[in-house]
Amino acid sequence: MQRWCVLGGRLLLLMIAMVVCGCAGIASEQNVVHMGATSFEQSSIRIKKGATITLADDTTAVHRIENGRWDTNGMERPSRERGAPMIDVQIGGNESTTIGPFNVSGTFLLYCTVHPGMNLTIIVT
């Protein structure tokens, strides 16, 4: 009887450990922005000050992400807002890259210089 209690206790600890690890996994996953062949899967993301963002390329397309945006006329508008981290990263097919941290609150614009209209707005609070 006592042996079963010890075994049950160990199983319980194991289950608690798995739940804790699972939550940590979700927490680190929340700032992921996925990219398709020619666009971000979401147009904006809201993050906490000091956080980073992982850009995940789900296709074989290569993306080059820099500070700025595509305007509505299809023109590149490179610019870096005050407090924005300098971003200039190339992401190969099926790769991911972490950018940031974003240490200043505000709204920051990123775009892919390869794909017209591929913009991402980052809101840091």
Ligand SMILES: [Cu+2]
């Ligand atoms: Cu791109």
